[in-house]
Amino acid sequence: xxxxxxxxxxxxxxxxxxxxxxxxxxxxxxxxxxxxxxxxxxxxxxxxxxxxxxxxxxxxxxxxxxxxxxxxxxxxxxxxxx
Numbered sequence: 649x650x651x652x653x654x655x656x657x658x659x660x661x662x663x664x665x666x667x668x669x670x671x672x673x674x675x676x677x678x679x680x681x682x683x684x685x686x687x688x689x690x691x692x693x694x695x696x697x698x699x700x701x702x703x704x705x706x707x708x709x710x711x712x713x714x715x716x717x718x719x720x721x722x723x724x725x726x727x728x729x730x
Contacts, residue, residue: 657707669695 655667666676666688674692680701681687688697703709714720 655706657705657710659706660704661706661709669693
């Protein structure tokens, strides 16, 4: 049998492999890029998404990016967390 893992909000972001890029199909890796920020980087198209190193789960990443992209009404509470 072949099982595919679909991360949930509570799933921890892995230190290296973070997933598969749905646009180009290549792997996404998590890298430490500064002392305070990490990035998810696509190995094929070089898409790069920065986030604070304190982000540990997919849910925290989703909330952080929603605030940064202006998609969340809870901007002040999420920014206080990071």
